[in-house]
Structures are given as structure tokens and as C-alpha cells.
Amino acid sequence: MTILGPGDIVGLVNSTHATDLFVAVVSEFDIFTRLADREATTARQLADLLEIDERAADVTLTYLAALGLVERLPDGAVRVTQAAGQYLTAGAEIDLRHYTRMSSDRPGSRAAVEVLRTGQPAAWDVDEGDDWLNRMSQNDFAETFTAGMNARGTYLSPALADVLRGSVTANRILDVGGSSGIYACSLVSALPGTSAAVLDLPSVVDTSRASIAARGLSDRVDVIAGDMFTELPRGFDVHLYSNVWHDWDPANITKLAKASFAALPPGGVLVDHDMHLNDTKSGPLREAEFSVWMMMATVGKCYSTPELADILTPVGFEDVHLRPTTAGYSVVIARKPA
Structure with missing residues (x-):
């Protein structure tokens, strides 16, 4: 992304945590392999399948849909797209899950895994340990x-x-x-x-x-x-x-x-x-x-x-x-x- 104005800077800062979520769902949960053979999956079904929080599942599916890695169906469920199937599933000739796992131990990715599992906010500041609401x-x-x-x-x-x-x-x-x-x-x-x-x-x-x-x-x-x-x-x-x-x-x-x-x-x-x-x-x-x-x-x-x-x-x-x-x-x- 080329920075052309303040809106681009705001957007860049707003995107800070999104890549960490991508790394988490690929590396920890192998999400695309587990969804590849399903015709449709809702947020509730994803939460049950991966044993994660439903709000986190909903946010994850929206983000992956925006990336073009899942497709929204008319009823709101999703299915895996061709790109995700070709590059982010087990058995793919070009299996970029392995490359993604190189970033899986970053603090942000580990925090994303925890939020996915618990549904509870991560600490705003790792050194302080409190979430945003308590810090305010x-x-x-x-x-x-x-x-x-x-x-x-x-x-x-x-x-x-x-x-x-x-x-x-x-x-x-x-x-x-x-x-x-x-x-x-x-x-x-x-x-x-x-x-x-x-x-x-x-x-x-x-x-x-x-x-x-x-x-x-x-x-x-x-x-x-x-x-x-x-x-x-x-x-x-x-x-x-x-x-x-x-x-x-x-x-x-x-x-x-x-x-x-x-x-x-x-x-x-x-x-x-x-x-x-x-x-x-x-x-x-x-x-x-x-x-x-x-x-x-x-x-x-x-x-x-x-x-x-x-x-x-x-x-x-x-x-x-x-x-x-x-x-x-x-x-x-x-x-x-x-």
C-alpha cells in the first residue's frame, strides 16, 4: 500500500493485528484444510469445529472473506476459495502453511490463538498485563x-x-x-x-x-x-x-x-x-x-x-x-x- 494521505496511515495502523490472526488460524488450527471438504460453514459451526469462541469465528470469517480466501454464500455461510485450496491446505503442491508457521511464535500470533480459544481480550500492553478497559x-x-x-x-x-x-x-x-x-x-x-x-x-x-x-x-x-x-x-x-x-x-x-x-x-x-x-x-x-x-x-x-x-x-x-x-x-x- 502506498501512503497518500492520513487515511492510509490510519488504515495501516488499524491493520496491525490482522496478519497475526491469519498466521494463527493457519498455523494453529489449519483452518483451510479442515474446511476444504465442507460445502458451507457458518461462524457457529466453525466455532464448534475448531473449539474457538463464536465472536472470534465470526470476525475471522469476515477477514478471510475480505482476503478472498473464503467466499460468502447467500445464506451467510462460507466455503473455501480456489486460492486457499491451492496454497493453504494439506497436500497442496505449493503448501504455504509451512511458510506461514515461521511466524507462529510471534507474540501477536500467540495472543491471537489465545483470543480465538477464550474469546477474552488480550492484554493491551504485555508488560502491564491489563486489557484496554482496565487500563482506561x-x-x-x-x-x-x-x-x-x-x-x-x-x-x-x-x-x-x-x-x-x-x-x-x-x-x-x-x-x-x-x-x-x-x-x-x-x-x-x-x-x-x-x-x-x-x-x-x-x-x-x-x-x-x-x-x-x-x-x-x-x-x-x-x-x-x-x-x-x-x-x-x-x-x-x-x-x-x-x-x-x-x-x-x-x-x-x-x-x-x-x-x-x-x-x-x-x-x-x-x-x-x-x-x-x-x-x-x-x-x-x-x-x-x-x-x-x-x-x-x-x-x-x-x-x-x-x-x-x-x-x-x-x-x-x-x-x-x-x-x-x-x-x-x-x-x-x-x-x-x-
């Missing part, structure tokens, strides 16, 4: 992490604002899990007459306030210290979750969706800004690679629009649809009935 309660890590989210958001937020300016009417925006406030600041700058508040953990909000003040927007963007899994504050007509839902499983996303539905006024809007898979969960590759990282680091993954609609519609939201922003990112927008 520590002020020094939270500050470093927030700086990283702010750097990415500086690039992504103008495209988010451009899309929402043409599709959402907002007065007050609640940026749930809003970290540095970069997205809230971009939105109020792009949407005249709006104000916003960032809701995030107590370990994060001092950095949020400083970042918002540095942008000269403290008069329009407030900061609220709190837990998004408790009752959300009322008085906001747009709830923005930017790069939040990929950290969580469907049960927790449902909790957040229900909290938003309860707090939003009639006609209020929920916006999920993230990397989303295509409707068939066969890619795109950038999004599938990022989903691997989320599988490795959190209890979440990247979701498709139909998967999110299956969560949001029963809660009561309607008009669930996707609009692209930039660099593989997009928004899924849903409305509370007026």
Missing part, C-alpha cells in the same frame, strides 16, 4: 489513549460533520464516550447554533476539557463525567457514538441504544460513527482488519448495518441507514419516531 481507569494511560483518539479524530471529524450537516437537524448534541471532544467540537463548528456535551469517564474528562478549551469552544461544548451505561442525561436531540460501539458486544450495544431511546426526545437521532462492514460481511478489507483489532483488544468487533438494525429496530428506532464519511469510516443513523 488509569489516568496516565487514559491521557495517552485520548491523545491518540484526538489525533485520529482531527482527520476523521470534518468528514463526519459534512455528512451530518446534510442529513441531521441538531440543537444539542451528546457525544457519548467522546474522549477529547474532537467530534463534538467539529460538529458545533459546522452546525451553526448548536451546542454539545462530551460524556466520558472521570479519568478522561480533564483531558477533554483542556482539548476543548484549546479549540476555543468551552462556551459551546460542555463536559460531563460519568458512565455511559448508567442513565443518559436528557435535553439532547442527537446522541453521537463515535468509535464506541466497536468496543462492545450486542448486549451492551442494546443497553446503550435503550438508554439513548429513553433520553432522546421524539424525532431525536442516534448516530453511530465507526468502521462498518458491508451488508454481506465479506469486507471491505480495511474494515475487516480493524474488526480483528477490536476482537483482540475488546469484547466487540465491527458491525454491518443489518446487524445494527437488528439491535436498533426492536428498541424502537426507525429509518436505520448508512452513509459513508472517509477512509472506510461511515455513520449509521437511526431516528426515534416523532
